[in-house]
Amino acid sequence: MRRVLFIFSTLNDNDVQWLTRVGRRRRFAKEDILIHQGQPIADVFVLLDGQLSVRIQADGGDKEIALLDPGEVVGELSFLDSHPPNATVVARIPAVTLAIPRSALNTKLTEDTGFAARFYRALGIFLATRLRQTVNRMGFGGADSLEEDELTADEIDPDLLESLALAGKRFEMLLEHFRDG
Numbered sequence: 001m002r003r004v005l006f007i008f009s010t011l012n013d014n015d016v017q018w019l020t021r022v023g024r025r026r027r028f029a030k031e032d033i034l035i036h037q038g039q040p041i042a043d044v045f046v047l048l049d050g051q052l053s054v055r056i057q058a059d060g061g062d063k064e065i066a067l068l069d070p071g072e073v074v075g076e077l078s079f080l081d082s083h084p085p086n087a088t089v090v091a092r093i094p095a096v097t098l099a100i101p102r103s104a105l106n107t108k109l110t111e112d113t114g115f116a117a118r119f120y121r122a123l124g125i126f127l128a129t130r131l132r133q134t135v136n137r138m139g140f141g142g143a144d145s146l147e148e149d150e151l152t153a154d155e156i157d158p159d160l161l162e163s164l165a166l167a168g169k170r171f172e173m174l175l176e177h178f179r180d181g
Contacts, residue, residue, distance in 0.1 A: 003071060020098075043075060044074070051092040053089070
């Protein structure tokens with residue numbers, strides 16, 4: 001699922017329009033680096049087109065740990081905790097992103113408490129879902145440990161389901177804006 005839908009389902013139309021105004025389209029050729037492991041980030045990225053590879057240094061070389069498709073968000077952890085990224089993100093094929101400057105995002109979060117509440121809630125939902133899926137993949141969320149009414153890691157929170165269609169429309173509008181630009 002596109003991770004940006006979690007964010008766009010929580011933000012409102014004005015919030016998404018602000019991201020569209022402030023963000024800029026950045027193109028990356030195959031093997032261009034968006035985020036360097038251990039180096040501070042200047043932007044949070046939303047992948048609009050292409051595919052990204054998430055790599056870590058392991059055993060003296062790079063190890064690919066994830067592939068990201070359009071709608072994925074990268075740089076959000078380093079944005080939240082101000083620590084350098086623990087992975088490198090590279091364009092696996094030519095890619096187009098929405099790059100949201102960290103400085104502009106920090107200013108908006110400070111000046112607009114409504115946006116801040118929605119944005120941080122969206123990131124919380126996004127990161128909680130990612131953590132649940134990771135735990136499930138690692139084998140710690142076996143079916144026999146679930147209560148009958150608990151959600152599995154692949155299920156969508158029913159409270160979010162209604163807003164995902166709207167989030168999809170918002171993302172399509174953002175894609176259309178940057179596709180023509």
